[in-house]
Amino acid sequence: MNLKRLSGIKKTAAYIFLFIGAAAFVYPFIWMLMASLAPEKDIASFALWPTSIGLGSYVQVFEKIPVLRAFLNSMIVSLTVTFFVVVFSSMTGFALTHYEFKGRDAVFYIIIFTMSLPFQLTLIPQYILMVKLGWTDSYLALTVPYFISGLGIIIFRQYFKTIPRDLFDAARIDGCSDLKILFSILLPNAKPAIITVAILTFMGVWNDVLWPIIVIRNENLMTLPQLITLFAVGGKAESQLGVKLASAVLLAVPVVVAYSFFQKYFITSMASSGMKE
């Protein structure tokens, strides 16, 4: 099918289909951007281009909620979690591939089992744990529970399997300690796995709303999506569309910028989140 030439009509039809699809995905974003720049009275009526453009809505967002602080919180939380997930996942994945030890298979099955547990089961008891540990309203609640990722371990395990044992054995003969082998020989050779795990983790934490809403009540510790969500739901936006949409744009921009630079990595990484089977 792939090799056959397509007739001109079929080709045109395919392109039309693809363009309509692309418009359906892009137009709402463009409209949102324009509406966030438009004067409030315009938003309800324009379809593509408002009568005038200004940053008024953005100024209001910055006046009403601590956007920069929330952005900083989100960065701190997402980067911390990403760092620890990469370190701990690679350690566990390394142990599972390069060592024979009692209980290795059991650990592997526990990882698979844990991955298939729906979060609905553990949401309430995890919250209670945060309360009892005194971690609510702190970065601890936003980060530590996410330090381990089953998928991350699986990805590193797959990758380490492809690295020849000789490399490992040779380093050992040279007298390297096992941790040194992992962090200075294996990991620098595992960039694709690191990128995949890092993007998946970062995106997952960056976009999460439910958990922050539950464990953080202090506005100064809120993550950006949480702050924007509560802004949109609560009364602070005062049903001003432009302000609401401007806050949504602010939330989208960092991710869209990152995506436009590393688009290929994003797509392959996030598609590999489906390789659980």
Add this chain to the structure above:
Amino acid sequence: MGKKKLTPYLLIAPYIIHFGLFVAFPVVFSLVLVFHRWNIISPMEYVGPGNFIRLLGDTFFWQSVLNTLYFILIHVPLQLLIAISFALILNLPLRMLGVFRAIYFLPVVVSGVVVTILWQQLFGYENGILNRLLTYLTLPRIGWLTDPDIAMPSIAIMATWKNVGLYIILFLTGLQTVPVQLYESADLEGATAWQKFRHITIPMINPTILLVLVLSTIGGFSLFIEPYVMTGGGPLSRTLSSVLYIYKQGFFFYHMGYAATMGVTLTAIILVVVIIQKKYVERNT
């Protein structure tokens, strides 16, 4: 030698500690919670099967389960259909495919909150783009988020728009594993395009279909932020999803035991649905 034997255990120690604290303990504790009434502050009170009895009679809970299943019933087939269609076209020898793929994937990376705030405006009754388009076509307006019968389908459409890019990529990956020779020999036997699709493509991408089915179903059971932001569960509780109801019971009323009971029950429901899907897909191929 003893030190060498210890190394793997040291390497997995963080995992084991984390598992014990944040997985094993919560799972076991949720099984304790279901038999208690507790608001975290005052002492736990043992109620036996009380929470389950209450759950059986709680029309809001069952409404929320039905709402969630209704969402899944619209969202999942829609997602499968659109994702396969786009994947089939993106698998053709055309130009600029990378650009299209990147565009379709855009909503996947953007936060659900952004998408929800945006679509709330598109769905607006008076001046939303969708209703303005309908008016332009001299069709009646639709109460996308205000009509009790339509609100959940609207959310399902939005969720499909948000997620379909990921599933397009998954199907595309699946399609690229189908050996070209199969199509060539089918061509020699004079098979139609539909026959090739039904008897070669579908069976060959069966693992992908199952994967997409299971992933989007589990995603459907997680429905929270969309109704939380857009409708608050209304109108008439028709968009009250199960997770939203658990959230309300747990974090508005602090009914920890009861909310945990709903979590356990929902987990059982998810398990049953996913097993049925697996059996169904495996049997039909």
